[in-house]
């Protein structure tokens with residue numbers, strides 16, 4: 598089996614590359630990544646010389662290069678993680694989000710369609726559904742209407758629609774997965790959990806947007822990898838699968854827990870101006886993928902403790918990503 602993993606130098610894609618190399622020594626794994634600010638190959642130092650691991654530095658928007666790669670390698674499957682992923686950046690500079698997330702996805706779909714593949718998995722996000730009321734019991738299901746709030750989530754929703762259209766029009770064997778907020782090793786310091794850990798370790802103020810009561814559903818990245826693996830092997834073509842941790846937490850609770858676990862001071866918390874268009878609550882119903890046999894293995898407290906421990910032991914990871922003032 599020859600699998601192309603796009604965005605394999607990023608956080609989730611990178612963990613997925615390691616997971617696949619570990620679990621399937623007979624598969625040929627191709628990691629394609631543009632190595633933007635969010636990409637980092639240090640995480641694959643241990644597998645760099647494996648015979649079944651191949652790295653290609655390329656941008657998915659480069660149609661000629663992507664076509665020639667597909668012609669040459671004739672992949673069986675594509676697992677597409679490559680994306681601009683940070684909501685705050687999309688508010689500052691939306692264009693690259695449309696270019697990478699929408700046009701880049703289209704290039705991959707065209708190239709995959711051109712050679713004919715067994716599976717194309719598009720890794721998407723629960724943010725395409727918009728947000729929920731804080732005090733409701735409602736969850737996002739796969740049939741919840743798409744109603745993205747940010748330029749980032751709009752670009753992901755657009756690419757989801759494109760992927761679905763290639764299934765309907767060309768019968769490309771696709772799946773779309775929509776995950777909730779991931780946490781775990783190798784996440785970029787711009788995201789809430791590593792950002793908070795880095796700030797506490799350096800005794801710097803932690804910016805909490807708005808009233809801090811926004812809720813996210815936290816999913817350990819290893820649980821996410823297992824879910825994508827399952828969809829790769831068992832997913833029914835054309836279907837969308839939600840993947841959530843069943844772990845709703847407010848931002849202020851997350852920040853306070855991290856401070857407590859690191860013996861820091863609550864005085865580090867600084868409420869700052871809210872994110873524009875800030876989604877209030879995400880909560881996801883994962884019962885469809887549960888029926889395929891998946892459930893999250895990580896209990897949040899244990900997962901968070903292990904994650905903090907990893908960042909404490911790997912503070913070098915922050916070095917190139919955070920300046921001396923603690924800013925990304």
Ligand SMILES: Cc1cn([C@H]2C[C@H](O)[C@@H](COP(=O)(O)OP(=O)(O)O[C@H]3O[C@H](C)C(=O)[C@H](O)[C@H]3O)O2)c(=O)[nH]c1=O
Pocket residue numbers: 682683684685721722723724776777778779787788789790792804805806807811812813848872
């Ligand atoms: C960086 C930062 C964030 N926040 C708040 C904003 C959010 O309510 C929450 C998490 O923010 P973060 O930017 O880490 O993640 P989301 O905006 O929820 O989006 C993430 O999870 C989804 C599923 C994806 O699809 C995105 O790609 C991924 O970035 O903490 C703060 O209060 N302060 C901060 O400094």
